[in-house]
Amino acid sequence: MGRYIIRRVLWCFAMLLIVSAAVFFIFYVLPSADPAVLRAGRNAGPQQIAAIRHSLGLDKPIWQQYLIYVRQVFLHFDFGYSYQYNVPVRQLIFSRLPATIWLTVGAVIIWLAIGLSVGILSAVKRRSILDRTSMTTSLAFISAPVFWLGLVALYLFANDIGQFPILPGQGSYASASTVFQKAASMSLPWCVLAAATSAVYARYMRASMIDTLSEDYIRTARAKGVPERTVIRRHAVRSAITPIVTLLGLDIGILLAGNAILTETVFNIPGVGRLLYNAINVSDLTTIQGITLFGAFFIVFFNLIVDIAYAYLDPRVRYS
Amino acid sequence: MRSRSRLLGVSVPVLLAVVSIGLAACGSSSKSSSSGSSSGGSSSSSSGSSSAVAAALAKYPAVVTAPAGAAKGGTLTALSNGDVDYIDPGAAYYQPTYMVDLAVDSPLMGWPPNDTAAPKPLLAAAMPVVTDSGKTITFKIKPNIHYSPPLGGGQGWSKPVVSQDIKYAIERGLMPGVPNGYLGLYFADLEGLSQAQAAVKKTPTKAPDISGITTPDSSTIVFKLSKPSSIGVIDALSLPLSSPVPEGYAAKYDTKTPSSTYGEHQIDVGPYYITNYSPGKQIVLQRNPNYTAGSDFRPAFVDKVIVQEGFSDTNSAVSKILTGSDMINFDFSATGQSLKVAATQYPKQLTLTPAGGNRYIALNTQKPPFNNINVRKAVIAVSNREALRDTRGGPLAGGLATHFTPPGIPGYQQAGGAAGPAGAQYDFIHHPTGDLALAESYMKKAGYSSGKCSGNCTITMVSSNVPPASDTAQVAKAQLSSLGFTVQLHPVEQAVMYTKFCSVVANEPNVCPNVGWIKDFNDGQAMIDIPFNGGSITASPTNNSNWPQLNDPTINNALNQAKYITDPTQRAAEYGKIDDMITATAAAIPWIWDYEANVSSKNVLPVINEFNGLTDLSYTSVK
């Protein structure tokens, strides 16, 4: 097991290098704004722009810029300065991570709770009204754009502009100081973000359960006289949940990498997703790079966790 | 003089944030101008021809003086879409940034909310003495002004403000780490400026000495100019650039590369100071404990201001402000749907102020087909400018533009006021809903016998990709198509639109539909010089703001001479004349003179500073 982990960690590094090179390349190929001009401000003469370009290191050849960047990141954990905000990128990202982590953790808990239970119930009571209703509802939630769902939620339930003002609305995370206030400000975003995902998980879990319930060992368990509830819980769910674990790892990694951008935008949560989006709009390459690398790291890391978890869950895997 | 782009610190719905420096059209500010200048006869703006404008504005008037009985205390929350462009006052360029800066900084000159004729002494003890036929300006500064505790903690600066601090504040703007956009512009005639620019090229992390700025003693500062452009310089000394920065404190931050970090550690002298700055998230202002109340004209009612950023959906943000308490808008204004809602349901919480800005569709005069003036006239003639204005919300969003000087700027009336320049040679501008027949006649004059384009009729247009700018581009495209042009429209991000296409001379498409300009001061020079002076093209070819690339020697000459006129009436008349000359070239389609639509919560008593059309944080109070 230890060798396996070491191998995976090395692969993680290689991946990060590849990702950073790809971002560099993409940035130079696609037409984006010129950061030196952006930074130079209004009416800057060519000399001033050139001076800024030089101070930002943008006049060096691309491969050299890349090498300098890689050295800074991997040796000094220094991601450079944001062109836009003029603060270290690392500081910027770390200041945004808590909000994204809040959002991710809460949403994960909710969507697992709802998605898995709905999926299990639907599978056990296949073709019942409960099953058909829940699958149709889940389809609706998967199809609804997150942004729209968020706005609808705000206009319905936000305590400042909603029809039924019960939950904190836009921008409430920023003004929250206690843990309870922060959690309250996250309640609408959690629900919105969890809505579509729990629908996906419900469908996956249902399919996985239906597959599992047709396995021979379920028949054996019943033949042993094990109560049906226990058959479902101990025998069926335990097997059906392993593919979900893989999905979950990826989903968490992606969310931490900033994929909750739409939710963060609608609810004005100062998280990593918004930061990335703003950075793209103003061609703040260092920030884009930094977030992408962090994101790649999270995804790779959670993939590793998932693989280890899988080995723990499925004993057959340990010996391959 | 500022284009509508905000280069850094800009996130998506940039056009929601109408940056403006405005003057209430009805307000005849000549009453308080001690310098004897009238603001270009704006007192007549409420008469006859601009009645539509005046009527709209009269329904939602802005309060421009501190209301009687305004109470001290409370916290004001300003909802913002994006961040300030620079937290460093030496680099700030963005109007909403000025909302903050004018509350925390004390430049030599300042603008009381109801007086836009000329700036008033702020840090200066009195109006400066101008000698040597307008080439020497001498200021005395107030004594006993102290700096606030530093942002970010640590040891601040306990010594009081001295004139050397102002000299350093201006000089540091030359460093690439403090990219100030004004120095080279307004202070171009400062003696020793070019030597200083050369010096900073050699040592970019040390602020150079500008020999034209001298400080004979700690309470006096003297500016020597090579040309008599004192009016412009005095105006420019109302910018945050001249708010004092002590070298002993700031130098260690100014040496940092790639940019100075002074902004994140700044010390302030205004009635407020910045206590917290989280980029992209919030800015917190609190009362400056070292500020002596009454030392200048700012009353400073609220105790605390929180600028909360990240509100990307204008409609819900405006809704939040209107239905909540203690809130105002920061860098966006009510537009479209939210403007309608505010106007109909919360009229008392909405104010409309002329923003002192224009928007136009620039036609690239340097390449075919728009290098032919008749084609350009045809395009303007066919344009339904009311339809263009509708993309921003219709009549509530601004006045229909007929030339390039908006209401409130000296030269507006002289250029024709709301109706625009009179005369047969301006017939193409007098059809606000478009006139196809007239357009076709111009096309025929241009050599297209059918009245529509034939042959090579493909033209390129680069626009912003967010509404309402993208909507405006679509309308413009349709209007061009009606003359037989095939428009290739490329919507891109705002920043890309400027820095890769429209502001790059070599790369500019045929049409740039989302450009415009906002005044820096109430002066014609601030409005039409840079955007239409041929000299801009060569001065910064990759950052060019003369989007039509107009290079008419007569106009260039006139502009270059006009900035030295000191008599206000003559100045206004001359700029009005030049505006008409520009209109006559049909280089661009002017379509709106924006109003700044500000909203506030019910318990807020907002005071709008007519200078920039934004809420003045030092005058606003909460109940």
Added chain:
Amino acid sequence: MSTPLLQVEDLRVRFSTDDGIVHAVDGISYTVDTGQTLGIVGESGSGKTVSSLTTLGLTRAKNTTIEGRILFEGRDLVTLSDDELRKIRGNEIAMIFQDPLSSLHPFYKVGAQLSEAVLTHRSVGKSAARARSVELLELVGIPDPQKRVDQFPHEFSGGMRQRVMIAMALANEPKLLIADEPTTALDVTVQAQILGLLEDLQRRLGMAIIVITHDLGVVAEITDHIAVMYAGRIVERAPTEAIFGSPQHPYTWGLLRSIPRLDTPRDEELVPISGRPPSLIQRPSGCHFHPRCPYVREAHKRIDPRLEPVTGDPGHFAACLLETDVRSRIWRALQAGEDPASLRHLVVEDQQPMRAHATHRLASQEEL
């Protein structure tokens, strides 16, 4: 005669599906006595597994209709509630299945699965259950049971896994063990071991066994009685020696002749039964076997035979419209190596007397 341990009376099981009603079991009856072994033989789709699953109540569902009686120690299992039936499952009646790898949960240790069998029906402590698990592994002949009890199913060989399944079934000392194709997934040598184990356990524990298989070779060894099923019915039922000695149904003949034998010449071909098992939704009219029977008469296409005693052989039943002596003659001829096609004359000859015989044997053509 003592009361049989298990008495199945006229059991019918039907499934409603989208394609129609599947008559999986269509009126079967058999008994199993304590300590005896019954073999149920048939092709896939004959209903052999369904009848056993129904005994345990594992076919109960919304779309299933179960009729008839299954008396276990006098209690009718068909009418028992789910809960009561569950108390019997894995306790007094246990079942093992065909594929021991897929029939054991891959994620749980063998010991845990064994303990579960115990703990479901006995309130003992965890350690007692574990001790019992070790004991059970030893019982079925797995070496080093203390170590093996903590291993996972995939760490056992095929034969060992089947032993584990048997151990699990025996956890609560069942009175009846149902073994559904217990050796089908195993090598021939391992098959013999498992069969030997079953025999041995039966002797020691005194339990009854039902072995379900398609392989007559398997049942020859260990069964006392055999029931041959076809299309949801029992077509022949007799003590094992009688089935092998004097089979009385054409289907049984086909099964016997299709067994590979060591003593026939190598180049002699296996004789399969022509045709395929019938659809249980649309069963053939009359005798359900008639499309594949080489000895079919016209009447057989209309009349549905019932399971009747064979004259001269007590305890031997067959469901065939041919007379006993005709059948015996055919069988002797087949044993002598004759081809079924050449034996048709034996059938046709006797048609006349058959008619009188047939009239009072009116089997209903109606499907229930």
